[in-house]
């Protein structure tokens with residue numbers, strides 16, 4: 001699909017971003033896939049190949065957190081496919097373009113469904129990881145988070161307990177499990193952004209997984225314009241004022257270039273990729 005971007009759609013999208021005062025990005029698995037990270041759903045996805053995790057995964061953790069931690073430590077010792085792929089992955093040109101758009105003020109916030117840390121590593125400042133971050137741990141009671149590599153886990157005392165005084169909640173991986181509520185702080189942030197957005201840029205997401213999928217709709221009902229960057233059509237395509245049918249690593253740098261041309265005083269991109 002490279003090079004298949006319709007020039008008029010690119011101009012419409014760039015003009016909208018340059019004029020918007022509060023553009024929110026909803027990013028999905030398509031961005032990670034372009035960095036070589038296997039997807040979960042769809043053709044060749046980990047869940048499609050190996051089966052989906054149980055829908056009551058979070059109940060399983062609540063019932064027997066020790067067992068969950070034993071499996072996690074075993075998987076870390078044995079080397080899991082997803083972990084290895086994420087460890088080797090680098091942010092791509094699409095991630096860096098979003099960072100530059102933020103620097104220009106053409107993007108105000110990124111809501112990502114990806115847990116791979118690539119937006120953060122690229123340098124995105126205003127970011128909500130709605131499904132968590134696989135490199136972090138989180139207390140299920142007070143929602144405090146720690147970088148996993150800075151948190152000492154004693155294999156003889158599982159699950160590890162929250163380090164905050166007076167909490168003592170069980171600590172789990174920050175990645176949101178099936179059946180687990182989205183952490184309240186992430187949910188609040190998404191609602192706040194949806195209420196402020198005057199434009200929503202949908203990138204590499206089929207926008208069908210709830211609750212992430214509802215934020216563009218909330219914003220759209222309030223009058224926000226939608227732009228889509230995706231090689232495939234999605235249920236939201238018809239509602240978009242501009243659709244760029246290309247991978248994000250191709251489309252977003254082109255979009256950035258056009259926004260820079262429309263933004264007075266914008267420094268040219270350093271061309272990072």
Ligand SMILES: [Zn+2]
Pocket residue numbers: 139140141142143144162163164167168169
């Ligand atoms: Zn806690």
